Every structure is written in structure tokens, then in C-alpha cells.
Amino acid sequence: SVTEQLSEEKGQHGFSAVNALFFWVSAMMSLSNVEKIAKPLRDKAKGLNEQKIEARKTLEVKRLQLKEVVDKIASLEAGKKKLIEQEGDLKKQINECKKQLENASKLVKGLESERTRWGEEVAKQKEKSNYLVGDCLVAAGMLAYSGPFTSDYRQKLETLWVKYLDDFKILHSPNLCMRNVLGNQAVIMEWVNKFSLPNDNLSVENGIILENLRRWPLIIDPQNQASIY
Numbered sequence: 001s002v003t004e005q006l007s008e009e010k011g012q013h014g015f016s017a018v019n020a021l022f023f024w025v026s027a028m029m030s031l032s033n034v035e036k037i038a039k040p041l042r043d044k045a046k047g048l049n050e051q052k053i054e055a056r057k058t059l060e061v062k063r064l065q066l067k068e069v070v071d072k073i074a075s076l077e078a079g080k081k082k083l084i085e086q087e088g089d090l091k092k093q094i095n096e097c098k099k100q101l102e103n104a105s106k107l108v109k110g111l112e113s114e115r116t117r118w119g120e121e122v123a124k125q126k127e128k129s130n131y132l133v134g135d136c137l138v139a140a141g142m143l144a145y146s147g148p149f150t151s152d153y154r155q156k157l158e159t160l161w162v163k164y165l166d167d168f169k170i171l172h173s174p175n176l177c178m179r180n181v182l183g184n185q186a187v188i189m190e191w192v193n194k195f196s197l198p199n200d201n202l203s204v205e206n207g208i209i210l211e212n213l214r215r216w217p218l219i220i221d222p223q224n225q226a227s228i229y
Contacts, residue, residue, distance in 0.1 A: 134165045134172030135181045142178035147209050147217065151202040182208050197229045
């Protein structure tokens with residue numbers, strides 16, 4: 001080979017140009033040998049560098065994708081939280097609606113019974129309207145004329161006037177009396193309990209007369225009951 005044929009000792013006996021050429025060729029051969037080793041390494045390093053760049057690009061893409069996934073998860077979590085709150089509100093509304101339905105059902109059942117009572121009351125009022133003229137005649141007569149008389153005499157007046165109504169075929173309520181026509185049981189109980197009115201028929205009739213008269217009455221009150229009332 002050239003290396004075997006040329007050596008430093010042989011080069012020293014030749015021309016200086018040959019000696020220089022020898023060193024140049026030797027250096028070029030060493031460089032070639034180094035290049036043979038270094039080039040694959042540079043190519044490998046270049047490939048690795050390109051892979052690194054591609055890996056960074058891929059990593060950046062993955063980071064963006066990860067960010068999108070994280071943002072989507074956060075959005076879904078917020079939506080989930082909102083749905084849970086809505087579910088709680090809906091459950092609360094459902095419970096309130098159930099209570100309202102129960103109350104409405106009870107009310108309807110109660111009104112159903114009231115409807116029956118109202119129907120009966122309407123029928124009674126219609127029946128009473130047929131007796132209106134006769135009842136008003138007796139009640140007006142008692143208000144105008146029975147004030148000075150005792151309880152027994154008042155009952156006789158009512159009985160006599162009812163007989164006249166029957167004679168003239170004027171309809172009237174059964175058991176017609178001033179207390180039934182003009183008296184209000186709730187008001188009467190208030191008179192008795194709150195204003196100390198005696199609960200006998202005469203005192204109640206006197207209270208009805210006082211309540212409905214347009215003039216000031218003359219009251220004979222030896223026991224001071226009317227004054228207390």
C-alpha cells in the first residue's frame with residue numbers, strides 16, 4: 001500500500017516537496033479515516049436532531065390537544081355542576097308540586113263536600129224565596145208592633161198572623177217567627193257571650209228589634225240587663 005511504500009525515513013532521503021506531499025497525503029488519509037467515522041455520526045446526529053424537532057412539533061401538538069381536552073373536561077365539569085344544581089332545583093320543584101297537588105287534592109275533596117252543601121243551601125234559598133213575602137210580613141209586623149209586649153203575647157201575635165197568611169194562601173216558612181227570619185245565630189251568640197245578653201227568647205227578640213229599628217226605643221230595664229248589653 002502507499003503507507004507501506006512511503007515512510008518518514010524514506011521521505012527524509014527524498015526531496016522536500018515529496019516530504020511535504022507525504023505529510024499532506026498522510027493527513028488527508030487520516031482525515032478520510034476520521035471522516036469515515038464522523039460522517040455516520042453526523043448523519044445520525046442530524047437524524048436525531050430532525051427527530052428531536054419533529055418530536056417537539058408533535059409534543060406541541062399534543063400539548064395543544066391536551067389543553068383542548070383539559071378545557072373540554074373543565075367545561076364538562078362546569079356543565080355537570082350546573083346540571084346537578086338544576087337537578088336539585090327540579091327535585092325541589094317536584095316536591096313543591098307534589099305538596100301542591102296533595103293540597104289541591106284535599107281542597108278538591110273538601111270543595112266536593114262543600115259543593116254538596118252549597119247545592120243544598122241553594123235549594124234552601126230558592127225555597128226560602130218562595131216564602132219571602134209571608135216571612136217579611138210577619139217579621140215587619142213584629143218589629144213594628146211587638147216591642148212593648150211580653151213573650152207569650154208576641155207568640156200569640158205571630159200565631160195569629162201566620163193564620164192570616166194561611167187564610168190568604170200566602171206562602172211562608174215552617175215554624176215562622178221573627179227570630180228565624182231576622183236573627184243570625186253567629187251574631188246572637190256574640191251578643192250572648194261578648195255583650196252579656198241573656199239567652200232567653202224574649203231578650204234575643206229585643207236585641208233583634210234594637211238592631212233593626214230606625215228610631216231610638218224606650219227601654220224599661222229594672223234589672224239593668226239592657227244597659228249592660
